[in-house]
Amino acid sequence: MNIQKIVNGTTYEFLVAGRVDGEGANQLEEQILLAIRADAQIIYVNLQQATFLCSAGLRVLMQYWRQLKARQKLLQATRPSPEADAVLAASGFREMLVEKI
Amino acid sequence: MEFFLVQVSLTNQPKEKQKILQALQKFARDHRLPDKVLQAADLSLEEHLTNVMNYGFEDSQVHEILVRLELVDGGFQIEVEDDGRAFNPLEYPEPDLSVPLSERPIGGLGIHLIKSFMDELGYRREGARNVFQMRKKVTSGG
Numbered sequence: 026m027n028i029q030k031i032v033n034g035t036t037y038e039f040l041v042a043g044r045v046d047g048e049g050a051n052q053l054e055e056q057i058l059l060a061i062r063a064d065a066q067i068i069y070v071n072l073q074q075a076t077f078l079c080s081a082g083l084r085v086l087m088q089y090w091r092q093l094k095a096r097q098k099l100l101q102a103t104r105p106s107p108e109a110d111a112v113l114a115a116s117g118f119r120e121m122l123v124e125k126i
Numbered sequence: 127m128e129f130f131l132v133q134v135s136l137t138n139q140p141k142e143k144q145k146i147l148q149a150l151q152k153f154a155r156d157h158r159l160p161d162k163v164l165q166a167a168d169l170s171l172e173e174h175l176t177n178v179m180n181y182g183f184e185d186s187q188v189h190e191i192l193v194r195l196e197l198v199d200g201g202f203q204i205e206v207e208d209d210g211r212a213f214n215p216l217e218y219p220e221p222d223l224s225v226p227l228s229e230r231p232i233g234g235l236g237i238h239l240i241k242s243f244m245d246e247l248g249y250r251r252e253g254a255r256n257v258f259q260m261r262k263k264v265t266s267g268g
Contacts, residue, residue, distance in 0.1 A: 046172055047140060077165075079172045080236040088232050108165055115242040116235050117223035 028056055035066040038103075042074035045082035045109070054085045057100070061089070066098050073104040078112045090122055130157075131196045138179045138189045138208075146171060146193050153195045163202055163262050166243035167195075170260050173236035174206055174215070182210025182256075197264075201245070204260045213256060214249045215240065 026049035029040040037060040045053060053070070060068055070086065072078065090100045102123045105113055113119040134149045136142040150171065154164040175191065183189055194205040218237045221230070240260060241247065248259040 046143070047176055077168065077172075079169060079176075080233070080239055081176065083235055084233055087227060087230070091228055091232075094228065111165075111243075112169065112239065115239060118227065122227065 026052055028052060030056065030060075035064060036069070037063075037065045037067070038069040038071055040071045040074065042076075044077040045072075045075050046077060046079055047081045049077075050079070050081035050085045053082065054089075057085065057089045061093070068093065068098075068100040069103050070100065071103045072109040073106055075106050075109045078105075078109040080116075083112065083116055083118060086122055087118065131194060134193045134195075136175075136191045136193065138183060138191060140176075140179060142191075143172065143175055146175070149193075150195060157197060157202075159202060159264060163264055166262050167202060167204055167260070170240045170244050171204060171206075173240050174258060174260070177213075177215070177236055178206065178208050178210055178256075182208055182213065184211060198261070201261045201263050206258045206260075207252075207255055209255050212251055214251075215258060216247055216249050 026041065026043035026045060029042070031038040031040065039053065039056055041049075041053065043049065057068060068089070086100070086102055093100045102109075102113065105123060110119065113123060132149055132153055134146050136145055147168065150164070150167060153159070154167075171193070178191060189209055192207040194207075196203045196205070215237045220241075221234055221238050243262075244260045245263050246259075246261040250257050
């Protein structure tokens with residue numbers, strides 16, 4: 026999995042490409058934690074190029090969505106690929122976690 | 127030569143999942159499985175093997191996990207066999223998806239995803255081994 030980071034002030038966007046499996050979820054979590062430590066106010070996780078998403082990736086998204094929400098900050102998944110979207114929908118995450126465009 | 131049954135032997139190390147992923151992708155190519163079947167199988171194997179590797183063994187020894195990929199009666203079947211503690215995934219409680227995200231327990235979605243993406247599931251205990259079957263119908267539309 027590859028993660029490209031775009032920073033604009035306190036807004037972070039992570040462009041995730043490839044498999045968000047157990048190992049990929051750990052990589053994503055590390056990047057999110059670094060952003061939180063750098064005082065990110067908004068974090069977007071762009072899943073357009075994510076070819077695979079499993080429950081480990083969902084756990085990371087949910088955990089930090091919740092943590093940031095409690096601090097009046099924001100984490101959202103954006104532009105999910107069909108593969109990622111199917112998993113988000115099946116888990117009931119899509120309505121709450123995915124940015125409405 | 128095409129094989130309609132492929133068996134792959136793994137150990138209970140997370141990096142071993144790469145081996146079954148490669149075998150699954152080759153099997154899907156050889157048998158022209160629709161993308162949706164491959165995606166469902168890939169996800170379900172990842173979830174089940176993660177559960178077996180992370181929670182199935184009470185010691186730190188190396189254990190063998192056998193994965194069989196097979197075409198059976200118009201369906202694609204995956205069978206996973208391990209010698210971990212007895213665990214029937216079908217008895218694992220379903221998550222309540224109506225609970226707001228902010229109140230849901232973190233985790234516990236893997237088995238739910240397997241149930242959502244595969245068409246038929248089965249479990250049996252054979253001696254000291256768990257055998258978990260996952261089956262996906264193969265149609266031209268996936």
